[in-house]
Amino acid sequence: MTRNASPRKQGVLLINLGSPDSTDVGDVRRYLHEFLTDPRVLDNPAPIRHAVVNLAILPTRPKESAHAYEQIWTDEGSPLIIITEKVATLLRERIGANFDQDLPVVVGMRYQNPSTRSALQKLAGLGVEDLFVVPLYPHYAMSSYETAVAKVKDEARDLGLDMSLTFQPPFFDDPDYIEAMVEVAKPYLEEDYDKILFSYHGIPERHLRKSDASGCHCLQSEDCCQKASPAHATCYRRQVHATTWAFTEKAGIPPEKWDLAFQSRLGRDPWLMPYTDKAIEDYPGEGVKKLVVISPAFVSDCLETIEELGMRGKEDFLAAGGEDYRLVPCLNEHPRWIDTLEKFVKTFVDGGFHDARPTVPVART
Structure with a gap:
């Protein structure tokens, strides 16, 4: 009660x-x-x-x-x-x-x-x-x-x-949220795979700087996400890394088996990198033939997951020489x-x- x-x-x-x-x-x-x-x-x-x-x-x-x-x-x-x-x-x-x-x-x-x-x-x-x-x-x-x-x-x-x-x-780092995602992904990770790609919705780099109340932390060094800072409370980049770290630790995925990238950019201004579409196209040439993709920024499947990742992403991967492409569903009604x-x-x-x-x-x- x-x-x-x-x-x-x-x-x-x-x-x-x-x-x-x-x-x-x-x-x-x-x-x-x-x-x-x-x-x-x-x-x-x-x-x-x-x-x-x-x-x-x-x-x-x-x-x-x-x-x-x-x-x-x-x-x-x-x-x-x-x-x-x-x-x-x-x-x-x-x-x-x-x-x-x-x-x-x-x-x-x-x-x-x-x-x-x-x-x-x-x-x-x-x-x-x-x-x-x-x-x-x-x-x-x-x-x-x-x-x-x-x-x-x-x-x-x-x-x-x-x-x-x-x-x-x-x-982003709530243990129940992480555990729910791991549970949804489990069937897609039980079969052999070369890499799991964590694809998050992209944002312009300037959005990180505007959200940094300190004005002197985000994107100021290559390891800014690893350095403790009050800016992390509103830092999208740090939080998606935290989600990925928590997921891979919970699921027992070694560092060499996962990557993180950003999708859905718009315009010519600098956006968070690396880019999902480029990573997907490059993987087969780097020996990644079996790819699992997950998008933890979305809790419900939508255009960005179903069409952008599930359809276009798969088509690009297979056209570049990939063999097996698996998209993990969002949490949805799990x-x-x-x-x-x-x-x-x-x-x-x-x-x-x-x-x-x-x-x-x-x-x-």
Whole structure:
């Protein structure tokens, strides 16, 4: 049984990235416009950002992206949204079975539908006064975790909600999260393989520098991720390394059997390296014929995992001479992942997050 430490009505909000409403080019354009005009995603000054989006990206990218979404779309709709809704259903069932109170669990997306605003309105309508928000991003980045937290705060303020907000901190090294990933990956690692590639979503190098409150640590030396620093609390690069180190230790993978790379770069500015697509193309020439790929930055399968890694990545690897390409699914609805989310909720209900609410800076342009 779980004790309710708060006399106020409690609830849970799961926040994920979002998806177009359909594969129609117009819906994809609306999604990309909202996503790319977010100042925490494209952090150029507003006039430059809007010019780049409206003049350089939106004239051609929506049609290309719509085709990519068509490759992964299901009869139910967007995989990311369908999976997130199923996770919410499973979490509700766990709460109903193991908690001594009713906690509504609602899904909201940072971009498009179901919107963050509509999710907050639904929770307010259910009488929720004390809200636990779980950004479904294991790692801190201004273009993912930070923008999701800021969006919830902005919408709650604009709606005039009398609602206390508590945020799940990034869980990149949480033992249950790591164990859940290892459990999902186990069948893909039982067969022989030459290398496992940890592919994380890329971000521009300048995002690391902007997130470094000290202003003098991130990317200042080759081993900055190995040196202890308060900057690691908001350092995406350090946190994805920490996830990889924890996973490989838990799974017993020796250093020579794994690599780390970054996918999905955009534009010409320097992004975190090495690049996933180049690594995949180069591996066969380096003797890596059997490759396992995992993407721990995503907890739900989506365009970046299913199409970019699962389809294009596999095609490129085999075309370069590779023989066996295995993509590990995301955590999705795996029971160990639901266990982890249930633990997060229990910590909130028991009052364990009072000193763990992240500070989110104002958008920097």
